Amino acid sequence: MATAHLQIFINDTPHTISGGTTLAQARARFFPEATASILNTITDPAPETILRNNDRLYLYERRSGFTGVDLRSLVLARQPHEASEKLRGACVGIAGAGGLGSVVAETLARSGIGRLVIADFDIIEPSNLNRQRFRLGQLGQPKAAALADNLRECCPFVDVIALPDRITPDNCVRIFGTCAIVCECFDAAENKAELVTALRLQLPGCIVVAASGIAGCGPARSITVRTVSDKLYIVGDQQSDTASGAGLFAPRVGIAASMQAHVVLQLILGEKI
Amino acid sequence: MKCIINGEERTVAQPAANVALLLERLAVPAGRTAVELNGAVIEQRLFAETAVRDGDRLEIVSFVGGG
Numbered sequence: 001m002a003t004a005h006l007q008i009f010i011n012d013t014p015h016t017i018s019g020g021t022t023l024a025q026a027r028a029r030f031f032p033e034a035t036a037s038i039l040n041t042i043t044d045p046a047p048e049t050i051l052r053n054n055d056r057l058y059l060y061e062r063r064s065g066f067t068g069v070d071l072r073s074l075v076l077a078r079q080p081h082e083a084s085e086k087l088r089g090a091c092v093g094i095a096g097a098g099g100l101g102s103v104v105a106e107t108l109a110r111s112g113i114g115r116l117v118i119a120d121f122d123i124i125e126p127s128n129l130n131r132q133r134f135r136l137g138q139l140g141q142p143k144a145a146a147l148a149d150n151l152r153e154c155c156p157f158v159d160v161i162a163l164p165d166r167i168t169p170d171n172c173v174r175i176f177g178t179c180a181i182v183c184e185c186f187d188a189a190e191n192k193a194e195l196v197t198a199l200r201l202q203l204p205g206c207i208v209v210a211a212s213g214i215a216g217c218g219p220a221r222s223i224t225v226r227t228v229s230d231k232l233y234i235v236g237d238q239q240s241d242t243a244s245g246a247g248l249f250a251p252r253v254g255i256a257a258s259m260q261a262h263v264v265l266q267l268i269l270g271e272k273i
Numbered sequence: 274m275k276c277i278i279n280g281e282e283r284t285v286a287q288p289a290a291n292v293a294l295l296l297e298r299l300a301v302p303a304g305r306t307a308v309e310l311n312g313a314v315i316e317q318r319l320f321a322e323t324a325v326r327d328g329d330r331l332e333i334v335s336f337v338g339g340g
Contacts, residue, residue: 100340187340189305193317196307196334200314215339228332229309241337248339 034059072157093182101185103257121166169198184210213237216246274327
């Protein structure tokens, strides 16, 4: 009886194996020194797991320099490969690199978005550090460039474009014209309304994911996604205003920012929002 | 007249013949608000000259601060 042959991917390289080959057999044959494995997003499955056609298997030595393995692939090994490939092809804009933008950008970079365009005119000051993902050593630096530096440290495979521009209706097309999706991450309500309007008018094909209503420490569940149209989504409770004096806290701002990034991923992956 | 505002049918008392007056009647601050009228985005500077008619569908996004 002829043995069926399968194609699997080990550390992204296609290999042909016999039907019925187990994970332990594949490891012994292709990477005997491997001390860890991730198979189709699942860490360290049972050694007797029988491999199937088109499986994606990552084998590596935990303490090594991960030589011979593509860093992006290994970082994204817990995400389905097809999803990561879709994310690689996306360009997303981040308008404002503060409490929302620094979290949106970081979560999108870690998800393997191909290109991020980050614009912010501001510099980092101490009162930013309660919620914005910067370090003491970055005080005084431009936010966009500092955020790009931080992203490159964890995700060098993401193409990050950092611009020290104040975003206005007059330059938003120049800044975000190549982005399929832009996240509005401003602080002031007037600026939010102005940018959302300008982007929707001047880049009608671009999807805008904005935030409104993130102040204070009210219920997390009150932060929702409002679908205004298939080109505009608003994350937040739409009420909690910093003008009330309720303040801004890292967890609630982070929840809203993570939800903005989550909507971006859903849009790219074709998931229902 | 009746309009669909943010997905809900609302009776709007006269006179609210334009977007600016409608926002005023709804106590929505125009300067921090984005409006789509029957799917078309309306710039703030055009609120006062953009007519609102019976049966119109509006999405009104009134932003608050924080980021």
